[in-house]
Amino acid sequence: MSERNWPAEWQEWAEASRATFPNAQSSLMPFLHRVRSQRGWLPPEALDAAADLLGMTRQHVNSVVSFYTLFRSEPTGRRTIHVCLGLSCMMAGADTLMENLEHHLGIAEGQTTRDGAVTLLEAECLAACDLAPAAQVNLVYRGPVAPEAFRELLEMPVPEPEGWVPPSAPEAPEVTNHG
Amino acid sequence: MGSPRPDRHYLLRQRDVSGIHQLAVYREHGGYQALQQALEANQPDQLVELTKASGLRGRGGAGFPTGMKWSFLPKDGRARVLVVNADEGEPGTFKDRELMEGNPHQLIEGMIITCFAIGAPESYVYIRGEFLHGYERLTAAIREAEEAGILGERVMGTDFSHRMFVYRGAGAYICGEETALLESLEGKRGNPRSKPPFPAVAGLYGRPTVVNNVETIMNLPPLVLEGADWYRQWGTEKSPGLKVMSVSGHVNRPGNYEVPLDWTLAELIEAAGGVRTGHQVKAVIPGGSSMPCMPASQLDTPIDYESLVQAGSMLGSGGCIVMDETTCMVRAVARVVRFYRNESCGKCTPCREGTFWLTDILDRLERGDGEMSDLDTLLDVSDNINGKAFCALGDAAVGFLVSALKHFREEFVEHITGQRCPLGARQYDTVNH
Incomplete structure (x- = not known):
């Protein structure tokens, strides 16, 4: 033991x-x-x-x-959004859905919002092409999510990790004087 | 015209009976009668023979005859293992998810029948990590079955005992490949194994192992009750029976459709509500993104294994992706090849490096920055992957690409000469940090 x-x-x-x-x-x-x-x-x-x-x-x-995408070893949000970018979802507007989320949250795919609350990830085909464009929030399916309805993914109630700890406040950016 | 559509569902039974994921409802509608009959009235060998006689073929992708696969197990007295492949990840395929969420007891019943037939005291379901709802449905159903004496010691009061385990994957397409799946189930990275030895000889923990797909196994209960001739009323001599086809893309009613294997692609698309109103079919991938595409002129092809091979594609897992005339083939191909690049396990060079090169070139073409020589390079790199990779993922990565270059070469050329997408497909506009 x-x-x-x-x-x-x-x-x-x-x-x-x-x-x-x-x-x-x-x-x-x-x-x-x-x-x-x-x-x-x-x-x-x-x-x-x-x-x-x-x-x-x-x-x-x-x-x-390191082999499996669901096993993340870097701080991840309380809400993890996986947007499926597979072929059927792409044909149904998934790229625009992803763009809308990125611009709304101010982060790129793969990143977490500054308050640590939301992580935005692309998913390989989620086996939900009948729901295209499909997404998962904390592994709960949602679809079809029209690109302009991206807020659904931020608002839908989902089980959240009970033991999630917010990241410590970001440090002020370091200012270096190169002059 | 293919066989008439069956008057009820035999696999997607939740479509006809609501609440059938619960044991009581499943039993009210004949559930576990096949298991009882198999255990009481059959010798294990008879069940293997029945499966052979039915002509049932593996529904995971390769289409190998199921009864034959079982008979490859060495007769050396070692305990066998059944592993059910529920790692559904082939783009365009979503049948196993719906089957497990909606009708989990039929999977359990089929597994116990199979295990009695092959002599397996233990079985495992390797379920895709993203299928949280399916995992919960399946584990709840197993608990119900255990409490009812259907699983565990002395199944239904007979001398047969059986334990069933569910194991979650964690996000890796390659784990749908059976030997990678076994590695993952043993708690390792999902790298494919060398074959031979085949799983039948040395599979999970070195034991003789059968790996079958969810849908394949779910055919067993109706097959035991109704018999091989009943099963053969649908489909063709070599591809009998029913298949759950996942239809997605530009159709009016995307979804799973349980259809006879002698239907044509056109009939299948019609069942899915037809192509988007006001549009025409441009191309169809009949069996998941690993399979070559077919142009609209081939829609009269029946979906049985042999006819699709003859037409230059494959039935695969039955993930039928329908693309209409608004679809940019360069963009579609780029997306699919990128998927294989991301999911390549990196073990062998042709697949790991080849898919990177292909993705780079396709991105360039999509942006309008391609050159004519790129088209030859695409085919050359494809040729250096196809048949030369460690496992089937490499071949899968190039099937759609090569077929699209064959049927829609002009569209690739227009991307080069016009330096833009002729259909105006726009580039993905990411936040740049």
């Missing part, structure tokens, strides 16, 4: 994952999913905990986390 003092629920989840998937390293992804849905992303200590509690090297945990 671990020597470090991990949150009690993480220890429970690790045990449950190991009990359900005892073979190979199969307990890792179920554990990461639970932390991800609790925090909204995977902070470094969660990866340490995974390695420690599941008996794997930290390198292995990193190799897995």
Whole structure:
């Protein structure tokens, strides 16, 4: 058992994952999913905990986390919007939907708003072409979302990560005098 | 004309019976009778023979005969494993999502029948990470089945015991490839494995493993109840039965349609409400974005596996994307190739590097900055990927591109000579930070 003092629920989840998937390293992804849905992303200590509690090297945990797009190891918003840019959604106006969200939020795809609340990501085909243009907010489907109705994605009620912590206030930009 | 449309749904049963995702409703409408019959009145081998006789073929993409796949398992006494591929990610395909969300018990029933047939005490569903609702529906259904004695020790009071697990992927198209899926299920990066050994010999945790698609397995309950001849009333000799086709793009009613395999593309599009009112079909990708496209002149082609191959495409997973005359083929191809670039696992060079080169060139063409020599380069790079990549993702990346260059070359040329899109497709305008 671990020597470090991990949150009690993480220890429970690790045990449950190991009990359900005892073979190979199969307990890792179920554990990461639970932390991800609790925090909204995977902070470094969660990866340490995974390695420690599941008996794997930290390198292995990193190799897995870096492979899968839903496992994000950088701070991610309380609300994560995935806009599908697949072919059928593109034909239904998904690019304009994405543009509208970008311009409204003042961020580019892949970024998080300054207050840390919303992360905007492009999704590969979400297997919802019947709902084109389709999107997911915290993995809840929405569609069709007409490009001009982009606000639906910011307003629709969705389950939010309970353990999400807002990022610390951004530091004032550093001013360097090159003169 | 193809076979008449069936008078009811056999797979998308939620369309006819509301609430069928609940055990009580499923049972009220005949659910788990097939399992009971299979366990009480059949030997496992009979079920394999029944599946062979029906001609059922894999609905995930390759179309391999299902009963034949099962019979490749070595008879060495080792416990077998069934893994259901629910990592539906092929652009244009959305049938497994609706099937699992709406009718999860039929998947569970089909899995237990399959596991009894092949001798598997354990089975796994590898479900796409984005399918949160489907995951919740499926796990709730499994819990109901466990509580009712349908799963676990002594299934329905017989000597057969079975445990079922659901494992979530986390966003990687390549995990739909069966050996990449097995790697992921073992808690690793989803890189495809070398074959041989095939999963039938050494699959999950080294055990003899069958990997089947969701829709394939869901055919088992009606097949057990109704028999192989019933199944063969639809489709053709080599491609019998019903197929859930996902129709999307420029049609009036995008959605899943459960149709006989001898319908034509035109009949399928008609079922989906026809092409957008006031427009004409320009091209159709019949089986997901990995498959070559077909021009409107080929809409009379039946959708069975053989006819589509003969017409230069494939049925694949049944993701039928309909494009009308407003669609810029360069832009469509660029989008699809970009998808494969993003989803290439990076393990082998032709796929990893080739898809990057193709994406660069296609972006240039789309912007109106292309040169005539780019068209040859596209074909040359495609040729260096096709058949030379480690797994099928490489081939998949170039199917649409090469077919579009064949059928719509003029449109590519116009992008070069006119230095812009002749259809006025606009560029994506991102916030620049």
